[in-house]
Amino acid sequence: MGKIESGLKKFGSLLVNVIISAFSLFCLFPVVWMLYSSLKEESEFKRNLLSLPIQLHFENYLTAVKTGKMDTAFVNSVLVSVTAVAVLLFIAFLAGTIFGRYVFKGKTLLYTMFLLGMLIPVHSLLVPVFIELKIFSLNNNRFVLALIYAAFGLPKAIFLMTTYASTIPRELEEAAIIDGGNTHDVFFQIFLPISKPILSTITILSFLDAWNEFPFSLILMGKPELKTLPIALTYFTGQYSVDYTPMMAGLAIATLPVVIVYFIFHKKIMEGMVAGAVKG
Amino acid sequence: MKKKIAILMSVLLACSPAAAYAEEGLTEAQKETGFTEEVTLDVAMMWSLDSTTDAKSYALNNALERLKEDYPNITINYDGSVHDDYQTIMMTYMASDSLPDVFNVKGSWIPNMVANGQLGTIDEFLEADEEWASGFANNILFDMEYDGHYYGAPFQNLSCSLIVYNKEIYSSVGYDSFPQTWDELIDCFTKLQEAGYVPLGMGNSGQWVANSCVFGALGYRGAGDSWYSDIMNGTGDGFLDANMLQGVEKMAELSQFMNENMNSLDQFEVMPPYLKGEYASYVDGSWTFGTLIATADEDQSMVEKSGVAVFPAFEGGLGAGTTTPGGAAWGQAYNANLTGAKKEAARIFIKYISDEQWCMDLAEKGDFGGMSVDYDYSQTSPLVAEYVALKQTLTDSQQYDCHFDTSVIDAMNVGFQELLLGEITAEEWGRNVQDEYEMTLE
Missing domain, CATH: 3.40.190.10 (Periplasmic binding protein-like II)
Structure with missing residues (x-):
C-alpha cells in the first residue's frame, strides 16, 4: 500500500514537473528563437522561420547598430532610464515612508491623489503633455523625458513603498531616537537599509517601464540623436518591407540589459514581493 | 558730371569682381x-x-x-x-x-x-x-x-489589388492563363484546393490588406463608380448598397480558398509558403515585388514562374474587371x-x-x-515587367481606404476579419459599418 502511495506521489510530482517544465520551455522559446534568429541570413529566415542557422551571421549585429543607430539609442535609453529610476526612487522612498509612518493633516487626500494617478491611462496624456512641453520648449530633452517617466511611475512606487513602510516595527525608530538619532538618521540609517527589498522591486519595475516605453519617446524625441531603443527598433521596418534578422539582433541588444538588471536584483525582488504580504 | 561718372565707374569696378566671385560660388541650379x-x-x-x-x-x-x-x-x-x-x-x-x-x-x-x-x-x-x-x-x-x-x-x-500566381501550378489544373471570369476563378480555386494547394494566400494581421487589396477591387466590381461619390457626399444607401454588398459577398466566398491563418500572418509572411509552392497565389499590392524578389534571394526560379493578374468582374456587378484600386x-x-x-x-x-x-x-x-x-523593368525581374505591361491595360479605381473617414475604415477592417472567419454575413458587415458611417455624417 505504502509502495503504491509513494509511487503515486512520485508520479504526481513527475507530472507536475513535466507540466511546469513545458510551461518554462514555452516561455523561454521566444527568447531562444530571437537569439538564434539574430544569427541567420535574411532569406534563410524568411524561407524557414523556425530552422536553426546554417552559418552564424554575426554581421547582423553590425547592421543593427548601423541601421537602427542602436549605439546612440542604447546610450539614450540608459541615460533616460537611469535618471528616471533615480528620481523616482528618491521621491517614492521619502513620500512612501512618510505616508506609511506618519499621521498628518491631509494625508489621506494626498495619498489618494497619488493613487488616482494609477487610474489615468497615460496615452490620454500624450497630446496635452506634448503641447505643454512645446509651449515651454522642453521637448527634445532627455532629462524631461526621464522626469515624465518618473512621474508616471510614482503612483505605483509610492503605493508599494507606503505598504512596505507601514510594516517596519515602530521599536526600531524609537530605538534610533533614544540613541540620539534625528529624523535624517531615522530615514537614511534605519528605513533605507530595511527598505532595500521593496526599493529593488520598484527599481526593476520602473526601469522596465522606462526602458520599454514607446509613445512618449516617439512623440517627444523628434531628433534622430535623441531616440531611445524602442524607437530605434522600428527602423528595421520599411513602408512595405521588414528587415527581420538585424531586427532580431537589435532586439537581443535591447533585451540583454533588462535581463542583466533582473539577475542583479532578482533575489531582492522576490523578498520585496512577499515583504508586504505578512504584516508584523 | 565727370566726377559722378568716375564715382559710378569706380563703384562698378569695385563691385564687378565681388559679383563675379559671388556668382562663381553658386551652383548651376542656384544661378538658374x-x-x-x-x-x-x-x-x-x-x-x-x-x-x-x-x-x-x-x-x-x-x-x-x-x-x-x-x-x-x-x-x-x-x-x-x-x-x-x-x-x-x-x-x-x-x-x-x-x-x-x-x-x-x-x-x-x-x-x-x-x-x-x-x-x-x-x-x-x-x-x-x-x-x-x-x-x-x-x-x-x-x-x-x-x-x-x-x-x-x-x-x-500604387496598384493596391494584385494577385501574384504560380503559372506552373495554375496550368497543372488546366489554367494556362489567369481565369478571366468569376466562375472560372472559383472553378480554378476549387481545383487548386483539391490538388492540395492553398489557392489564395493573404496576410491580413495588419487588418488593412483585406480592405485595400481585396475589397478595394471587389467592392468596385460590385458597386461601380457612383458608390464612392455617394459615400463621400453622404448620399445613396451607404454601406447597405446592394451592388457594393455583392462585392462583400464575393469576399466571403473567397475566404474558403484562403489560408486559415490569414488574420495572424502579415503580408510578408505569405511569401515564404508561396515561394515553397504551398500557396498557388497570393493577393497583395504593387509594393509586393521588391520584397518577394528579396525573399526569394538567390533562387529566383519561383519568381520567374510567377504571373500577375487582377480579380475578374462578376455577373450583376456594375464595375469593370480591368481596374485596380490605385493611385x-x-x-x-x-x-x-x-x-x-x-x-x-x-x-x-x-x-x-x-x-x-x-x-x-x-x-x-x-x-x-x-x-x-522610361525604365527597363525586366532587368529587375520579368515579373515586374509583366506587371508594368498589365498596368498599362488597367485603369485606376478609387482607393476607398485613402478617402473614407478613419473611423469608418477601422469599422470596415474589423468587420472584414469577422466576415472572412465566417462569423458575420455581408449584410451584417454592411449594417455595422453603416452605423459608424452615420455617426460620422452626423
Missing part, C-alpha cells in the same frame, strides 16, 4: 533659380534614412544628396519614422498645431488639415514648374485633390504657415522628392514613383 538664401527646413517623413530594404529610403537619400549639391543653402532637419508610428506622430502634431515644414500627407487627412489651415496648396508650385507638373497624370493627382486644389505632390503610384494615396506636402524663402525652399525640396530622378531611383529598386519613367 536665383535662390541663395540660407534656409533650414524641418522635415518629418515615414522612411528611415538608414533602411536597407525600403526603396523610398534609397530614393530619399539620393534626393537629399542631389539637393545638397544643387542647393547647399538649404539645410534639411530630417526626422524619419516608420509608417504606423509616423501616423501617430502626425496626429499629435496636427492636434497641437505644430507640424514640421515639409511632410507626407495621406489623402484622407487633407480635408481636415485644410479646414484647420495647416496644409498649403501646391497649385502654385505646379504652375511655376510646368515640366515637373506635366509628369503627373490626372489619376495620380486625384488622391491629392480637395475642393479644386492640389495639396500634395505624388511620390508613388498615389500619399503626397509630399508643406505647412500652410510657410512664406517667403522657406516656402520656396519647400517647393524645391518637394520637387526633388517627387521628380523624374526620384521615380528612376524607385524603379531601380522595383518600386513606382508618381511619374511614368
Whole structure:
C-alpha cells in the first residue's frame, strides 16, 4: 500500500514537473528563437522561420547598430532610464515612508491623489503633455523625458513603498531616537537599509517601464540623436518591407540589459514581493 | 558730371569682381533659380534614412544628396519614422498645431488639415514648374485633390489589388492563363484546393490588406463608380448598397480558398509558403515585388514562374474587371504657415522628392514613383515587367481606404476579419459599418 502511495506521489510530482517544465520551455522559446534568429541570413529566415542557422551571421549585429543607430539609442535609453529610476526612487522612498509612518493633516487626500494617478491611462496624456512641453520648449530633452517617466511611475512606487513602510516595527525608530538619532538618521540609517527589498522591486519595475516605453519617446524625441531603443527598433521596418534578422539582433541588444538588471536584483525582488504580504 | 561718372565707374569696378566671385560660388541650379538664401527646413517623413530594404529610403537619400549639391543653402532637419508610428506622430502634431515644414500627407487627412489651415496648396508650385507638373497624370493627382486644389505632390503610384500566381501550378489544373471570369476563378480555386494547394494566400494581421487589396477591387466590381461619390457626399444607401454588398459577398466566398491563418500572418509572411509552392497565389499590392524578389534571394526560379493578374468582374456587378484600386494615396506636402524663402525652399525640396530622378531611383529598386519613367523593368525581374505591361491595360479605381473617414475604415477592417472567419454575413458587415458611417455624417 505504502509502495503504491509513494509511487503515486512520485508520479504526481513527475507530472507536475513535466507540466511546469513545458510551461518554462514555452516561455523561454521566444527568447531562444530571437537569439538564434539574430544569427541567420535574411532569406534563410524568411524561407524557414523556425530552422536553426546554417552559418552564424554575426554581421547582423553590425547592421543593427548601423541601421537602427542602436549605439546612440542604447546610450539614450540608459541615460533616460537611469535618471528616471533615480528620481523616482528618491521621491517614492521619502513620500512612501512618510505616508506609511506618519499621521498628518491631509494625508489621506494626498495619498489618494497619488493613487488616482494609477487610474489615468497615460496615452490620454500624450497630446496635452506634448503641447505643454512645446509651449515651454522642453521637448527634445532627455532629462524631461526621464522626469515624465518618473512621474508616471510614482503612483505605483509610492503605493508599494507606503505598504512596505507601514510594516517596519515602530521599536526600531524609537530605538534610533533614544540613541540620539534625528529624523535624517531615522530615514537614511534605519528605513533605507530595511527598505532595500521593496526599493529593488520598484527599481526593476520602473526601469522596465522606462526602458520599454514607446509613445512618449516617439512623440517627444523628434531628433534622430535623441531616440531611445524602442524607437530605434522600428527602423528595421520599411513602408512595405521588414528587415527581420538585424531586427532580431537589435532586439537581443535591447533585451540583454533588462535581463542583466533582473539577475542583479532578482533575489531582492522576490523578498520585496512577499515583504508586504505578512504584516508584523 | 565727370566726377559722378568716375564715382559710378569706380563703384562698378569695385563691385564687378565681388559679383563675379559671388556668382562663381553658386551652383548651376542656384544661378538658374536665383535662390541663395540660407534656409533650414524641418522635415518629418515615414522612411528611415538608414533602411536597407525600403526603396523610398534609397530614393530619399539620393534626393537629399542631389539637393545638397544643387542647393547647399538649404539645410534639411530630417526626422524619419516608420509608417504606423509616423501616423501617430502626425496626429499629435496636427492636434497641437505644430507640424514640421515639409511632410507626407495621406489623402484622407487633407480635408481636415485644410479646414484647420495647416496644409498649403501646391497649385502654385505646379504652375511655376510646368515640366515637373506635366509628369503627373490626372489619376495620380486625384488622391491629392480637395475642393479644386492640389495639396500634395505624388511620390508613388500604387496598384493596391494584385494577385501574384504560380503559372506552373495554375496550368497543372488546366489554367494556362489567369481565369478571366468569376466562375472560372472559383472553378480554378476549387481545383487548386483539391490538388492540395492553398489557392489564395493573404496576410491580413495588419487588418488593412483585406480592405485595400481585396475589397478595394471587389467592392468596385460590385458597386461601380457612383458608390464612392455617394459615400463621400453622404448620399445613396451607404454601406447597405446592394451592388457594393455583392462585392462583400464575393469576399466571403473567397475566404474558403484562403489560408486559415490569414488574420495572424502579415503580408510578408505569405511569401515564404508561396515561394515553397504551398500557396498557388497570393493577393497583395504593387509594393509586393521588391520584397518577394528579396525573399526569394538567390533562387529566383519561383519568381520567374510567377504571373500577375487582377480579380475578374462578376455577373450583376456594375464595375469593370480591368481596374485596380490605385493611385498615389500619399503626397509630399508643406505647412500652410510657410512664406517667403522657406516656402520656396519647400517647393524645391518637394520637387526633388517627387521628380523624374526620384521615380528612376524607385524603379531601380522595383518600386513606382508618381511619374511614368522610361525604365527597363525586366532587368529587375520579368515579373515586374509583366506587371508594368498589365498596368498599362488597367485603369485606376478609387482607393476607398485613402478617402473614407478613419473611423469608418477601422469599422470596415474589423468587420472584414469577422466576415472572412465566417462569423458575420455581408449584410451584417454592411449594417455595422453603416452605423459608424452615420455617426460620422452626423
